[in-house]
Amino acid sequence: MSIDIQTLAIVGTGAMGRGIAQIAAQAxxxxxxxxxxxxxxxxxRKSVITTLAxxxxxxxxxAEAAAAAGERLxxxxxxxxxxxxxxxxxxxVENLEVKRQLxxxxxxxxxxxxxxxxxxxxxxxxxxAAACKHPERVGGFHFFNPVPLMKIVEVIDxxxxxxxxxxxxxxxxxxxxxxxxRTLDTPGFIVNHAGRGFVTEALRCLSEGVAxxxxxxxxxxxxxxxxxxxxxxxxxxxxxxxxxxxxxxYHQYYEEPRYRxxxxxxQRLAGGLLGRKTGRGFYRYxxxxxxxIAAPEAPAARPARVWVSRxxxxxxxxxxxxxxxxxxxxxxxxxxxxxxxxxxxxLGQDATTLCLAQGLDAARTVAIDxxxxxxxxxxxxxxxxxxxxxxxxAHGLFAADGVPVTVIKDSAGLVxxxxxxxIVNIACDIAQQGIAAPADxxxxxxxxxxxxxxxxxxxxxxxxxxxxxxxxxxxxxxxDPRYRxxxWLKRRALLDVSLLTxxxx
Numbered sequence: 001m002s003i004d005i006q007t008l009a010i011v012g013t014g015a016m017g018r019g020i021a022q023i024a025a026q027a028x029x030x031x032x033x034x035x036x037x038x039x040x041x042x043x044x045r046k047s048v049i050t051t052l053a054x055x056x057x058x059x060x061x062x063a064e065a066a067a068a069a070g071e072r073l074x075x076x077x078x079x080x081x082x083x084x085x086x087x088x089x090x091x092x093v094e095n096l097e098v099k100r101q102l103x104x105x106x107x108x109x110x111x112x113x114x115x116x117x118x119x120x121x122x123x124x125x126x127x128x129a130a131a132c133k134h135p136e137r138v139g140g141f142h143f144f145n146p147v148p149l150m151k152i153v154e155v156i157d158x159x160x161x162x163x164x165x166x167x168x169x170x171x172x173x174x175x176x177x178x179x180x181x182r183t184l185d186t187p188g189f190i191v192n193h194a195g196r197g198f199v200t201e202a203l204r205c206l207s208e209g210v211a212x213x214x215x216x217x218x219x220x221x222x223x224x225x226x227x228x229x230x231x232x233x234x235x236x237x238x239x240x241x242x243x244x245x246x247x248x249x250y251h252q253y254y255e256e257p258r259y260r261x262x263x264x265x266x267q268r269l270a271g272g273l274l275g276r277k278t279g280r281g282f283y284r285y286x287x288x289x290x291x292x293i294a295a296p297e298a299p300a301a302r303p304a305r306v307w308v309s310r311x312x313x314x315x316x317x318x319x320x321x322x323x324x325x326x327x328x329x330x331x332x333x334x335x336x337x338x339x340x341x342x343x344x345x346x347l348g349q350d351a352t353t354l355c356l357a358q359g360l361d362a363a364r365t366v367a368i369d370x371x372x373x374x375x376x377x378x379x380x381x382x383x384x385x386x387x388x389x390x391x392x393x394a395h396g397l398f399a400a401d402g403v404p405v406t407v408i409k410d411s412a413g414l415v416x417x418x419x420x421x422x423i424v425n426i427a428c429d430i431a432q433q434g435i436a437a438p439a440d441x442x443x444x445x446x447x448x449x450x451x452x453x454x455x456x457x458x459x460x461x462x463x464x465x466x467x468x469x470x471x472x473x474x475x476x477x478x479x480d481p482r483y484r485x486x487x488w489l490k491r492r493a494l495l496d497v498s499l500l501t502x503x504x505x
Contacts, residue, residue, distance in 0.1 A: 003113060003168045006030060009076075009085035011102065012092035013044035016119055019147025020089060022048045023176040025069040026061070032085055034076050036092075041075045048073060080109055087115040087172065089141055096123050100131035107132050115168050117141035121192065122248055125185045126158035136162040141169050142189060143178075144448055152447035153178045158185045179447055181440035187252035190436050191448035192245060194455060196259045197422035200246060202230035203262035205418065210411040213282045214293045219406055222377035223369070224416045225452040231282040232290070234265065235275030243269045257482040258426055298399035299392040305329040306397070307336035308343045309358060315345035315370040322374055326400040336360065341394055345370050347466060348421070348473025350412045351383045364390040368398070369414045371462060378405045381414055412477040413470055420458065421470040425486050427455035428499060432488035438500045456499040464493035 008024050009032040010017045021031045021044065033041040052066040061069075082088060088106055090099060103116055110116070116138045118128050129138035140156025153173040157166050166182055173180030183190045202216050211219070217229020234242050246261040253259055268274070268281060275281030276288055283290040306323045308330070310316035323330055323343075331340040342365040344354040351367040354360070362385040369379040378398050382391050391407060399405040408415060427445065431438045442454025451458065459467050468485055475483040492499050 002164060003086060003115065005086045005115070005168060005172050007032065007085050007087075008172075009034065009082040009088040011035070011079075011082075011088060011090045011106075012119075013041050014091065015145055016143060016147060017089075017091035018044045018048055019145065020091060020119070020143055020176075021045075021073060022051060022069075023148055023178070025072040026052075026065070027176045028072070029175075030072050030074065032074050032076050032082055034079060034082060045070075045073045045075050079105055082106070083109050083111070085110055085114060087117060087168070089117045089119055091119045094120065094122065096127065099123065099128050103128060103138060104131045107134065113137075115139065115165050117169060119143055122188070122245065124158075124187075125156045125161070129158045129160065135160050137165055139165045139169055140185065140189070141173070144191070150448065151178050152191070152444055153180050154189045154191065154444060155180055155182045156185050156189055157182065161185075179443055181436060181444045183436040183440070183444075184434065186433070186435050188245075188249045190430065190441055190444040193249065193430060193435070194423070194427050194441065194445045195449050196246070196249060197424075197426045198226075198419060198449070199230045199234060199242065199265075200259065200261060201419045201422040202415075203264050205411065205415055206231075207262055207264055208411065209409055211406065211408040211415060212293075215406050215408065216415055218404070219377060219379055219415045220419060222404070223372045223379060224420060225372070227450045227452075230419070235281035235283055235285075235290070237275070238277055239265055239269050239274045239281055257480060258422070258429070260482060295404070298405060299396040301389070301393040301396045302400075303328065303341035303390065303393040303397060305331040305337060305340045306343060307331040307333070307340040309345060309354070309360075311354075311358065312345050312347060312370075318370060318374060319343055319345060319368055323397070326397060328397050336364075340364070341366065341390055341397075343368055343394070346381070346414065346417075346473075347371070348413050348417060348470035350410045350477065351381050351386075352410055353412070353473075353477065355383055363387050366391065366394045367414070369416060371417050371420075371466065375403065378403055379414055379416065380405060380407045381410060382407065383410055412474045417470050418474060420462070421467050421474070422483075423451075423455050424459035424462075424467050424499070425471055425483075425489055428459070428486035428489040428492075431456070431499075432486050438502065442500065459489070459499045464489060464499055465496070468493040 007030045010021050011034050013035040024031050035041040049070040052069050055061045056063045056066040125140040129135035139161045142154040144150035155166050155169045170180045213231040217231050220226045220229045243265045250259040273280050279285045306328045308316050308320045331337050336342050342360045344367045346367050355362045355365050362383040367381040442456050446454040471483050471485045
């Protein structure tokens with residue numbers, strides 16, 4: 001069966017419903033607006049028409065297109081007036097029983113070939129559909145807020161959703177100008193599922209005292225290339241939104257260690273420190289602007305000489321070249337001189353482990369993160385025994401050319417390595433479970449979460465073998481199944497093929 005949707009009904013006209021109505025009307029589709037709250041649908045229509053007019057004023061669309069789209073918006077007073085809709089999208093309160101009751105009502109009103117779609121972000125499409133006599137025509141159609149700007153929609157197949165339903169929703173999403181990706185009905189679908197690594201691992205770094213929250217943000221933004229750091233993101237989204245999602249996905253996966261939340265965010269939620277909306281989250285806000293946290297000035301101290309480990313030759317050579325470029329004196333001996341600063345380049349390990357493995361003096365050893373290069377922001381890591389004198393000398397030397405330096409405590413995987421490895425690993429496991437096609441995972445996450453690139457492409461760019469090595473080193477150090485590598489990642493790293501490579505034909 002195939003269906004060309006020309007008339008679309010939207011039940012629930014809050015922010016999500018209005019956004020969907022706008023892009024549907026702009027795509028030439030007649031939109032029926034219904035809301036159980038008096039005047040809500042009418043107000044929504046006025047709001048969308050105002051938005052369309054503003055787009056025309058800014059030259060984004062023509063005045064004729066804005067007027068035509070506005071004329072396609074119709075307000076209806078009762079559910080029974082949705083009978084002529086070829087598809088219905090509910091965007092009501094995120095309550096399972098309320099959604100189930102709505103779909104049971106709609107089923108008795110609309111035609112047999114009408115698609116029923118839920119915009120749920122966290123509830124099971126299968127469970128919602130189970131309230132219907134014909135659950136096969138119920139699918140998920142998950143947009144992101146603000147809908148006109150977030151050009152991604154997840155099409156979710158419940159356990160009994162008929163293939164033609166997903167096909168129709170994919171076509172509808174694309175017609176409305178969005179990238180439409182198909183996913184199975186699992187907790188978090190693609191985007192919210194894949195997003196677990198970024199924030200939860202950052203919280204773990206903070207809980208271990210590895211670095212301050214703003215330092216983690218700086219590393220992930222300036223060194224790893226993310227648009228904003230994990231704590232900036234939580235403050236923007238609101239901890240009252242992000243923490244329940246973390247807990248929900250963790251529990252829906254029966255306490256899978258990869259998704260384990262942190263008590264740090266739960267404590268802020270309980271204390272009402274929700275982020276921008278309350279004026280304080282991890283950061284403090286004045287007039288909705290985060291208040292800057294001053295960075296310490298780089299010390300004037302310099303080491304007498306610098307010995308750089310060549311265990312990883314490419315990274316060792318890059319650090320050696322940097323030492324020379326900033327005026328340092330290289331110790332080129334096979335073993336460091338007694339007064340030399342010792343520099344190691346971890347791939348997943350902590351500085352202590354490398355000290356012991358290479359027989360170095362922990363009191364004068366620091367590590368430097370080379371995974372993302374050493375040109376934008378440099379992360380130095382001390383051992384528990386690194387003296388203040390050697391720490392300051394290392395900081396002063398590596399900041400001598402004006403590139404900012406963050407000094408962190410000992411951590412397997414430093415900061416950027418461990419967070420990005422978790423992001424890539426979770427995406428690999430989404431592919432391993434067959435939840436979505438690898439290319440769809442990449443597209444959905446890049447668009448839905450604003451990452452520099454899709455997580456599987458991220459892994460390919462950094463090297464799947466490097467990501468595997470980071471995870472194995474962290475799992476070995478912590479003994480935590482949180483870091484166990486996905487079979488998808490491990491096999492493709494061992495075979496030296498792209499993480500986007502599909503399973504066996």
